[in-house]
Amino acid sequence: MIKLGDNMKKKKLKRKFKIIFTLIIMLIVLLLIIVPKQTEEHKGKENTKVEEKNKYEKISYYRKENLDRYKEYEKENKNLSLEEIITNVNIGLDNPYYTNTLPSTNLNTNLILVNKYNYLTEDYVPENLENIQTTYARSGMQLVKEAKEAFEELSESAKKDGMNVIAMSSYRSYDYQVNLYNNYVAEDGKEAADKYSARPGYSEHQTGLAVDVYNLDLPYTSFEETEEFNWMQENAYKYGFILRFPEDKVDITGYQYESWHYRYVGKEVAKEIKDKNLTLEEYLAKKVEN
Numbered sequence: 001m002i003k004l005g006d007n008m009k010k011k012k013l014k015r016k017f018k019i020i021f022t023l024i025i026m027l028i029v030l031l032l033i034i035v036p037k038q039t040e041e042h043k044g045k046e047n048t049k050v051e052e053k054n055k056y057e058k059i060s061y062y063r064k065e066n067l068d069r070y071k072e073y074e075k076e077n078k079n080l081s082l083e084e085i086i087t088n089v090n091i092g093l094d095n096p097y098y099t100n101t102l103p104s105t106n107l108n109t110n111l112i113l114v115n116k117y118n119y120l121t122e123d124y125v126p127e128n129l130e131n132i133q134t135t136y137a138r139s140g141m142q143l144v145k146e147a148k149e150a151f152e153e154l155s156e157s158a159k160k161d162g163m164n165v166i167a168m169s170s171y172r173s174y175d176y177q178v179n180l181y182n183n184y185v186a187e188d189g190k191e192a193a194d195k196y197s198a199r200p201g202y203s204e205h206q207t208g209l210a211v212d213v214y215n216l217d218l219p220y221t222s223f224e225e226t227e228e229f230n231w232m233q234e235n236a237y238k239y240g241f242i243l244r245f246p247e248d249k250v251d252i253t254g255y256q257y258e259s260w261h262y263r264y265v266g267k268e269v270a271k272e273i274k275d276k277n278l279t280l281e282e283y284l285a286k287k288v289e290n
């Protein structure tokens with residue numbers, strides 16, 4: 001009985017041992033299957049994050065603070081290249097015009113940016129305003145000294161080629177712009193006026209670096225039809241001026257094409273903008289901030 005009992009106990013023990021052993025093996029197998037899978041998934045998630053981040057960071061003018069906006073803008077503009085996405089968001093184009101506006105920086109420099117996202121305050125008057133000589137302008141036209149001298153050189157050079165490039169409007173004060181804009185709104189309504197005229201504070205003419213030209217014969221709005229326009233296309237940059245609102249950049253500048261409106265940015269920048277077919281907005285958005 002004792003021996004038999006012992007045998008039975010042994011058998012029971014063996015069975016228990018087998019069950020425990022099988023359970024342990026199953027557990028090990030399960031662990032071997034599940035653990036690596038989870039790590040892979042985890043790694044996968046991290047990789048996509050890194051990839052997404054790197055994707056934008058690869059562009060030299062990527063701005064960390066705009067990361068979420070790049071992602072949002074890309075979702076709605078899948079046809080655009082990565083460079084375009086970064087450029088447009090840096091400009092502010094992911095927001096409607098006249099929203100999320102900021103006061104202009106670089107005041108009293110050639111690179112001051114005034115557009116539908118960047119404005120000048122009511123009291124901003126540029127330093128060193130000077131009258132353009134009446135040989136080259138209607139009377140009382142002012143520009144900032146450096147721009148004024150450059151414009152006179154440009155106009156003189158055009159004259160030597162038998163052309164008239166004459167300033168018909170240049171510096172405008174904030175108050176002047178208030179009147180101008182209000183008149184346009186009264187005539188055409190706000191929506192239309194916003195397309196061709198700047199709201200007070202948002203006009204580049206307040207910088208003292210912008211000039212509207214004509215050739216004395218035709219109204220300035222027909223400047224594109226003149227020989228002088230072609231001359232400007234070839235030569236304006238040599239004097240530091242750019243065509244500010246080109247025909248193919250309406251979506252970037254937010255302004256209708258203006259063949260008569262030129263902006264002084266300095267010779268070096270004007271050349272780069274012309275060579276790379278940029279607008280001032282794009283030039284500044286692609287600038288790497290140190």
Ligand SMILES: [Zn+2]
Binds near residue numbers: 205210211260261
């Ligand atoms: Zn203008």
